[in-house]
Amino acid sequence: MARRAPDHRPVRPTWRCGTCGIAWPCSPAKLRLLAAYRLDRPALLAHLSALQAEAAAHLAELNPSTPPTDLTDRFTAWASAR
Incomplete structure (x- = not known):
């Protein structure tokens, strides 16, 4: 049976990666997101902006x-560069 790659998803409300424990989005999460949205960068930025707002609320709480x-820088700047 093939092993599935880790998802590197955020753990709320701390917004750390559930797989590697660093601030999310970690490098593997960024690569996964870029691949998933490779044909629709505006949708990726909209998704990341929504997550950034959610993270800001959680972290402030x-x-x-x-x-x-x-x-x-953490949530959207890396995705806009092209």
Whole structure:
């Protein structure tokens, strides 16, 4: 039986990768997302923007005294470069 590659999905509300534990989206997640949306970059950016808003709300709730820093680099900037 073939082994399935790990999904590298975010764990909410911490927004860490459930597979490797680093800040999501990790490199494997970025590669998976780029492949999944390879023909529709605007849809990828819309999806990532929605996830960024969700992450900002979760992270602010986890630590209200220190709101999350700008999450744009983490969530969308890497996907817009072409």
